[in-house]
Amino acid sequence: MKLFKDIPRNVKALGFVSLLNDAASEMIYPLLPIFLISVLGAGPGALGVIEGIAETTASLLKLFSGWISDKLKKRKFLILIGYSLAAFGRPLISITIAWWQVAVIRFIDRVGKGVRTSPRDALISLSTPEDIRGKSFGFHRAMDHTGAIIGPVVAMVLLKYGMSLKNIFLWALLPGIITVIIVIFFVREKRVISESKTVDFKLSVLSRNFKTYLFVIILFTLGNSSDAFLILKAKDTGIPIALIPLLWIVLHFVKMSTSVPGGVWSDKIGRRRVIVTGWMVYALIYLGFGFSSNIWQIWGLFALYGIYFGLTEGVEKAFVSDLVTREFQGTAFGFYHLAVGIAAFPSSVIFGFIWQRFGSLTAFTYGASLAGLASILLLSFVREKERIK
Structure with missing residues (x-):
């Protein structure tokens, strides 16, 4: 397609890797709670322990792997290790007989995610001309969301034909296995000529402007609770549990459809404007969830919610790339992912507390308010590089 003609080879390869990896992941993880409870006899507490350990591990490793990739000036090896751990670790869930074994495998999978994510994002940045960074990161996110659609659909078809979990x-x-093959044969290393002989593991090596951006990202994320609360709102509004997977597919379809246009738009008018537009969409959608009381409203809000992702996921990463020099790309992405990971846990705790104590409307208003505040701070205090004409 003409739209993707100028996407660099590395970005296309990593896009297909993410598509296949997410398809494999989504064949398993939507079914994992059912498997733990109905097959292994575990309870919600075990699921909480598994997910808590897994996500914390991934957040911390994203920081260290990014810095290591800058220090070694090599990304492909870490990317290969990360995807290999996931590819060969996840299927081992099929031979587990106890919940703690699932926890170990889930830990291995998240170690893989932590090892590969920051080096991968750095390689996408280094492989892409500055004037299409938004488009490249948008393409990668679109491929990822395509995999998130394919995986559950394949799993549902296999379940329908009687295949066991x-x-x-x-x-x-x-x-x-295909993801690993693509990384080995189609992903190319990008060498960086660095003026620095050493890459210190310090936030101080990054600019004040970038650190201000991280602060704003943390503030927004504190109001960006788990999407599980949106599922809960959908269920409370009256959407049958059987239709929840379809609702999720609709969300991912809109994410997939808007990621590239969002990235291209940011290449033309600037990252800040597009991110703020996305955050304002988020605020309005959250207010909509707070006031919604009909099933048709939930379907519409879920579809519109996907636009927020299309305007922000890839664009936020492209902005990270814009704000730091080439030799510190991995370190910068490591701190970015750590910031999001650190803020994500308390955001859901706070949101859940407000919901339980004061009701869903107050909780969604809290999330919308932080999005509005973060937007003001981003426009006021974070400088943007002049766009290439």
């Missing part, structure tokens, strides 16, 4: 988990090995 364990066998579905085992079949997830196939797309995982």
Whole structure:
């Protein structure tokens, strides 16, 4: 397609890697709670322990892997390790007989995510001309969301034809193997000529402007609670549980459809404007969820919610790339992912507390308010590089 003609080879390869990896992941993880409870006899507490350990591990490793990739000036090796751990680790869930074994495998999978994410984002940045960074990161996110649609659909079809949960988990090995092959044969290393002989593991090596951007990202994320609360709102409003997966597919379809246009728009008018537009969409959608009381409203809000992702996910990463020099790309992405990971946990705790104590409207208003405040601060205090004409 003409729209993707100028996307660099590395970005296309990493896009297909993310598509296949997410398809494999989404064949397993939507079914994981059912498997833990109905097959292994675990409870919600075990699920909480598994997910808590997994996500904390990933957030911390994203920081260190980014810095290591800058220090070694090599990204591909870390990317390969990360995807290999996920590809060959996830299917082992099919042979587990206890919940703690699932916890170990989930830990391995998240170690893989932590190892690969920051080096991968740095490689996308280094492989892409500055004037299409938004488009490249948008393309990568679009491919990721495509995989998130394919995975559950494949799992649902296999379940319909009578395949057991364990066998579905085992079949997830196939797309995982293909991801590893693509990384080995189609992803190319990008060398960086650095003026610095050493890359110190310090936030101080990054500009004050970038650190201000991180602060604003943390502030926004504190109001960006888990999407599980949106599922809860949908259920409370009257959407049948059987239709929740379809609702999720609609969300990912809109994410996929808007990611590239959002990135291209940011290449033309600037990152800040597009990010703030996305955050304002988020604020309005959250207020809409707070006031919604009909099923049709929930369907509409979920579809519109996908636009927020299309305007922000790839663009925020492109902005990270804009704000730091080439030799510190991995370190910068590491701090970015750590900031999001650190703020994500308390955001859901705070949101859940407000919901339980004061009701869903107050909780959604809290999220919308922080989005508005973050938007003001981004426009007021974070400088943007002049766009290339």
